[in-house]
Amino acid sequence: MQGIWTTERIRAAEDRLLAVTPDGELMRRAAFGLSVHAAEMLAEHTGSVSGRRVTLLVGSGNNGGDALWAGAFLRRRNVAVSAILLKPERAHGPGLAALKRSGGRVVSLEDGPQWIRRADLVVDGIVGISARGPLRPDAAALLEYVSAPVLAVDLPSGVDPDTGAVDGPAVVADRTVTFGALKPVHALAPASCGEVSLVDIGLRLSEPDLQRLDTADVAAAWPVPGPDDDKYSQGVVGVAAGSATYPGAAVLAAGAAVRATSGLVRYAGHAADVVRGHWPEVIATGSVTDAGRVQAWVVGPGIGTGHEGRDVLRFVLGRGVPVCADADATTIIARSPDVLDARDPDTPLVLTPHAGEFERLMGSPPGADRVAAARAAARKYDAVVLLKGHCTVVAAPDGRALVNTPRGSWLATAGSGDVLSGLLGALLASGLDPWLAAGAAAHVHSLAGSLAADDAPTSASGILGAIPDALRSVRSLTS
Ligand SMILES: NC(=O)C1=CN([C@@H]2O[C@H](COP(=O)(O)OP(=O)(O)OC[C@H]3O[C@@H](n4cnc5c(N)ncnc54)[C@H](OP(=O)(O)O)[C@@H]3O)[C@@H](O)[C@H]2O)[C@@H](O)CC1
Ligand SMILES: Nc1ncnc2c1ncn2[C@@H]1O[C@H](COP(=O)(O)OP(=O)(O)O)[C@@H](O)[C@H]1O
Ligand SMILES: [K+]
DSSP states (O other): OEEEOOHHHHHHHHHHHHTTSOTTHHHHHHHHHHHHHHHHHHHHHHSOSTTOEEEEEEOSSHHHHHHHHHHHHHHTTTOEEEEEESSGGGSOHHHHHHHHHTTOEEEOTTTHHHHHHTOSEEEEESOOTTOOSSOOHHHHHHHTTOOSOEEEESSOTTBOTTTOOBOSSOOOOSEEEEESSBOHHHHHOHHHHOEEEEEOOOOOOOSOSEEEOOHHHHHHHSOOOOTTOOTTTTOOEEEEOOOSSOOHHHHHHHHHHHHHOSSOEEEESTTHHHHHHHOTTSEEESOGGGSOOOSEEEEOTTSOSSHHHHHHHHHHHTTSSOEEEOTHHHHHHHHOGGGGGGSOTTSOEEEOOOHHHHHHHHSSOOOSOHHHHHHHHHHHHTSEEEEOSSSEEEEOTTSOEEEEOOSSSTTOSTTHHHHHHHHHHHHHHTTOOHHHHHHHHHHHHHHHHHHHHTTSOOOHHHHHHTHHHHHHHHHTTTO
16 A cells, blocks of 8 residues: 655654754755656656756745755756746745855746746746645746646645645646655646655655555455355355446446456346346346345446336345445435435445536535545445546545546546446455455556557447456566
8 A cells, every 4th residue: 555645744744854854954865866856857858967958946935945956966967957936035045055056047037938948857846735725827927938848846836735636727747756755646636747756755654644555455455266266255246237228337337347356247137138148157137136145236327317226226225235336326325315224334335426426425526625525425425435537536434545546547438437336346245345445446447448548549348358457467466
């Protein structure tokens, strides 16, 4: 698991460390690491370091101080460094002195654009973890001239450090070098951060506020049959999805469940013939009432939101097994919360809303703080909530939260959510902790999406087809 800490926690840990570290030492550690990454980027993009031009955008806080010190270190490698000070009277004193001593140039805000245009690399030291609100106009104006690769100091300026939300102009970095520990922005705003690198400055932190699954966590959690297993012992999943008119959701959800684990898959609903045609290994019946025993249900994709869908949902909630309520099932719960009376409070429920379904469930959209939103919904429904979007957030009623950072946006395609629910249902049936099951399913779903796409549009069927490759890739770490 990768830990992620809020800026409040980071600041407290920094204060503790600062108290026992010589003055300026932490910043120099941070800035030296930053300069190594800057040199690496110069070499990558231009083929050399010496003689190249770096322009620093320098705000009035320590983030600007990091940039100035890094500039001084780069001077030692014969890089031409210029610094644009947004507030010259409040620039970090020791950093500015170090840059000047090393032969770096300080340029005025008015001359800034030409130095940005001529740069081989732009370093964003405008603002770091003390950023508040949208980027100020003088800083925002400079960004219009940037065409060179950008290295963000700690985080891309203009992006909220704790939520990753972007409200107005913001830096889009090719690489972000952060210090001590990952902050929420790094997991929640991948398109703004670019590649994220962590420089160790010796921070000590306890329990993280937010987590991210490593591939190794997913590999360790994913169920694999052993010598004594049979088709029942690995967990049987039931899929209640689709309709005669719209059988696609059923085919996708059942197919994802088939590919996720080697346990048995049952299907119940009006698309039984179509599902059987696609997946002969699925035991398909017309109704949940004669589906047979399962260890978890996936319910909702394509079942409609009328009384029949409501009856199906109520029936599966009453079976005493974990339920993944997706798509139409979330809408039914939002409109008729009394269906949840059928649920035994001790059996896990996973809700998988996208933003629109979330708004129906909670009465307002997720807003900028998607982690807080998912946590609130998890508490309200006493359920694990998987909030879909570019980044997927999974929160448990006990407050645990994780985020899945995607590789691109190819998952934004029709039916992709049905594939996710099938994966998740199969993991629930195997007995995995529902929060971990949701996180692992999201991880494999997004990996399958990027493998299927391979830089060109794909489809839900393509994502489904790439599940075995995604699992092979995840498991290759363990073999
Ligand atoms: N502490 C440590 O041990 C270490 C800390 N480190 C580094 O320190 C950074 C944190 O530094 P920090 O706390 O000095 O604040 P920082 O983020 O630079 O910005 C504050 C200034 O920005 C301004 N400002 C605010 N919002 C703005 C906006 N929207 N748009 C534009 N400007 C805005 C605001 O100005 P004011 O409102 O005062 O005019 C304020 O003065 C951290 O990210 C890391 O890089 C590393 O060296 C490792 C060791
Ligand atoms: N821009 C995006 N980037 C990455 N993933 C996305 C993006 N938009 C949607 N997704 C993912 O794609 C899936 C879409 O699911 P859903 O909204 O239920 O669609 P559908 O009903 O068509 O299946 C979710 O897993 C969601 O997290
Ligand atoms: K920054």
